[in-house]
Amino acid sequence: MSGGFLKRYWFLVVLLCLIPVGLWAPGPGLYIKEQGHIIPVFVGLMQGFSGFSMDTSSLVRQAFNWRAIVPVLASTFVLAPVAAYGLALWLRPEGDPHFLPAIMIMAAQAGTLASALALTMMAGGNRELALVVTVLSNSLTVLLTPFILERAVGATVQFDTIAMVLRMFLIVLLPILIGQLLRPKLWERTESVRPALKVAPQLIILLFVYAGFASGADKLRQGGELLLRFLAAC
Template identity: 35%
Template sequence: MTTLLSRLRPDLFTLALLAAVVLASLLPVRGAAVAPLDAVTHGAIALLFFLHGARLSRHAILEGAGHWRLHLLVLASTFVLFPLLGLVLRWALAGWLDPNLLLGLFFLCLLPSTVQSSIAFTSMAGGNVAAAVCSASASNLLGVLLTPLLAGLLLRRGGGGVSLEAVGVIFVELFVPFLAGHLLRRWIGAWVERHRPLLGLVDRGSILLVVYTAFSEAVVNGLWARLGWKDVLLLGALSGALLAAVLVVTTAVSRGLGFSCEDEITIVFCGSKKSLASGVPMASVLFPGAAVGAIVLPLMLFHQLQLMVCAVLARHYARRGQERRADG
């Protein structure tokens, strides 16, 4: 029980995110300070995606690229199953949930998978790590392109306020730095690898800055006057239901298609994640500033929930693998 509770405990980064929300709620940035902070935030976002591009190893992609059935299933879960579930939720909850929260719930369904946690949980559970590296990297690379395109198509058609001009902006502000970082990897890749812990701080610092800026503007525009604890609790329940549905479907389909246990683990963990590191910056570019705070709230809840649930699930897979090896 102690081990289970320790794995369910929020990590330090989640606590830092909560601290940024509390700080923005109590001391939101106002007036003349808004423009300089906004410029710094956009610079931090560009740096974040530049570093993501510099970290992307072509060798890691090529190493697992041959397992195409697995990769197609992971990508189908990320960019087909999730968006379909998001459309169902958006239709079913119209009028029952704050529009920006509902938009945020749908937006998280369009995001790519995580890289670090997908690989970490796959390794912990005894899955196919090489395939996980390839799938998670491919998901993030394609997500820079597919997420804004899906958002522009589905949200614009549904009146969500995303214009094609905003989609163009995300290519300039996110994809161009990402591509530049990857093209420069030959010269800066070794430095990036040597300073990975420091650059991890840049990652987290950039996200915290975006969250603080977004929630500041949302608070100034009356976010907490519109939302109550019932909204947040409902959002948590919906996030849990969404995650559970994807875990069940990916597990059932991978077994039905005859994948090995190691490949099933990779499919489940890579196909059920959504990237906070990509989602928060994208939301700040795609949506009006006053709405971003509420829109990223579902993603923040889902982020912590997926970490807690997948930590327990990884332990279950690892224990089952040990039992199989003992029996064999």
């Protein structure tokens, strides 16, 4: 494997390596999940890095870019659930009542607050638009996800709206606001460390991936066929 390949695709290589590590050495990942506060702190740090690196005028401009926002929201809450419903019916194991609800729960939700901005940054995409869409889609999740699940599987889901709004403010909006406030004063002084600011969110995502697979290690090791069906539906 050449050095150029690793330099360009190191994130994907490490991500794939972390999956078996999480399955067979889950201890540290379980500790991270059990503590409860570690992941929110790292999410806040990631959003702070993102806010610090974003151009304020571009952020305001993207907030009104409905030609981009509407298709993304439609794909999240219409296209993805419809496609997932069809795939789940096709791939679900016979007699398994949980496969369809699990797929629909995954498909009916917005992208995670933690990964959306970092992955967009890594791909060189429009970070400001990604932030706007992420905040809007996660806000709409409170209303649309229960509706989709009720229509698809007859499940009734309720969210603690106040807790979700408070959580979004504390770990997403507040860190981004702090980053934006610090940007005019510190941006020019951080040129030497900007590469590290770009890599840091990717490292945090890798931590989340490891912790996620570690927390589900027991069930994933036991359900090999089910895991393959689930991945195929994804």
